[in-house]
Amino acid sequence: MNNREQQVGYVLKQAQSLLRLRMEEALNPLALTVSQYSCLHHLLREPGISAAGLARATFMTRQSMSSMLQQLLDRRLVERPARPESGRVLPTALTAAGVDLLSAAQAEVNGVEERMLSGLSPSERTSLTRGLSACVKALGG
Amino acid sequence: MNNREQQVGYVLKQAQSLLRLRMEEALNPLALTVSQYSCLHHLLREPGISAAGLARATFMTRQSMSSMLQQLLDRRLVERPARPESGRVLPTALTAAGVDLLSAAQAEVNGVEERMLSGLSPSERTSLTRGLSACVKALGG
DNA sequence: TTGTTCATGTAAGAATTCTGACATACCATT
DNA sequence: AATGGTATGTCAGAATTCTTACATGAACAA
Numbered sequence: 001m002n003n004r005e006q007q008v009g010y011v012l013k014q015a016q017s018l019l020r021l022r023m024e025e026a027l028n029p030l031a032l033t034v035s036q037y038s039c040l041h042h043l044l045r046e047p048g049i050s051a052a053g054l055a056r057a058t059f060m061t062r063q064s065m066s067s068m069l070q071q072l073l074d075r076r077l078v079e080r081p082a083r084p085e086s087g088r089v090l091p092t093a094l095t096a097a098g099v100d101l102l103s104a105a106q107a108e109v110n111g112v113e114e115r116m117l118s119g120l121s122p123s124e125r126t127s128l129t130r131g132l133s134a135c136v137k138a139l140g141g
Numbered sequence: 142m143n144n145r146e147q148q149v150g151y152v153l154k155q156a157q158s159l160l161r162l163r164m165e166e167a168l169n170p171l172a173l174t175v176s177q178y179s180c181l182h183h184l185l186r187e188p189g190i191s192a193a194g195l196a197r198a199t200f201m202t203r204q205s206m207s208s209m210l211q212q213l214l215d216r217r218l219v220e221r222p223a224r225p226e227s228g229r230v231l232p233t234a235l236t237a238a239g240v241d242l243l244s245a246a247q248a249e250v251n252g253v254e255e256r257m258l259s260g261l262s263p264s265e266r267t268s269l270t271r272g273l274s275a276c277v278k279a280l281g282g
Numbered sequence: 283t284t285g286t287t288c289a290t291g292t293a294a295g296a297a298t299t300c301t302g303a304c305a306t307a308c309c310a311t312t
Numbered sequence: 313a314a315t316g317g318t319a320t321g322t323c324a325g326a327a328t329t330c331t332t333a334c335a336t337g338a339a340c341a342a
Contacts, residue, residue, distance in 0.1 A: 008266065009160060009254050011273040016157035017200040018280040019150060035328085052290055059158040064329050066292070087337055088290040112280075113150050119275040125149065127265075128272035132152040134260040135269075139159040139253075176298085193320055205299050207322070228307055229320040 012135075019116060026108040030101060035060070037109065039068060040077065040094060040102040048091035077101060153276075160257060167249040171242060176201065178250065180209060181218065181235060181243040189232035218242060 023034045032040075038058045043049065046057075055065035069092065072078040077098035080090045094102065117125055164175045173181075179199045184190065187198075196206035210233065213219040218239035221231045235243065258266055 007254070008258060008270050008273070009250070011270055011277065012153075012157055012160060013200065014282060015273045015276045015280075016153055018277055018282045019153060022280050033328090050290070059154065061330060062291075063293090063331085067328085084290090084337085088335095089337095090291075109150070113148070116276045116280050117149060119279045120272060124268075124272060124275075127268055128276075129149050129152055131261060131265060131269035131272065132149070132156045134265075135156045135257045136152065136159055138260045139156075139163055139257050141155060141159045174298090191320065202300060203321075204301085204323090208298085225307090225320090229305095230307095231321075 015116075019112070022112045022115070023109055026112050027105055030105055030108070032101070032105055035068060036072065037102075037105050039065070039072065040098055040105070043078065043092060043094050044099065044102060047093040050089040051092060054092065072098070156257075160253070163253045163256070164250055167253050168246055171246055171249070173242070173246055176209060177213065178243075178246050180206070180213065181239055181246070184219065184233060184235045185240065185243060188234040191230040192233060195233065213239070 020034055023037070027034065027037055035058065039054060042054060042057045046053075049057075051065050051069055052062040054069075055062040058065070060068075069078060069080070073080065075097075076095055078092055079095050080092045084090055117128075120128065161175055164178070168175065168178055176199065180195060183195060183198045187194075190198075192206050192210055193203040195210075196203040199206070201209075210219060210221070214221065217236055219233055220236050221233045225231055258269075261269065
């Protein structure tokens, strides 16, 4: 049969693509893209982070993050000071509306992730996470 | 500490992003993007496939695949008949130059993948593949 | 102080990919 | 034969993301 389809790189891409698709479907009713969700998600964990830092955490360029943040600012899900307090960093944080929307989004995403892992035992899940972490480490993340 | 960073979905995205980045770096000297490589790769396994089928195999829309194929056609890496033999399908295949370039690209990509898995034992590698396959199956791939 | 290096934010433009829409051809059912 | 459903290829336009480039501010060394 086809060999490559069983190799790690391909299955990795397949899993990630499918996860993203299902997340996109789940978040669609909330008018959120996966990228936007990732951004809000990280903002909850690290309020006051810079746009550049946020970009690194979500695997985007800071330019892309900047235009995305503008949309979230327009929707009042996120807020930034008009001027930097010090340096050039504009610390970004969620608004109350942002926290609420993220909460609903999180429930959807948790459902998708649980579905993804439904065929795996607890030990298999931690094993999967460890394996992926080893890949990240080896690739120099 | 930060909880989400250790969850499966995030690590999965992190691993895939990093793998793609390293592949992009490795393929850059060959003037190939990862998407183009994926396309050529699948064409070797399944010569005569339709553009729509190719799109499904590489997780793109057929519209995106169509414009990418046009580039590969211009570079004489790929060939299609001017008219469909039957139906609307235009069977696509690699040219000799396409096979050669893919061969060089494959060596680069194999190196990256080997590096990614360098921290894992053979049994851990198959375990990782199985885990990811289970995710794909559960998400309805 | 001065100069260098680095990180941040932003702008402009290109490239990639997607969405919506349409015509065409095959296939199964009636 | 006629019809409805499905798949393919393509066009047009929008949205997203990236590349290149520049100005500003901080940290650090000479």
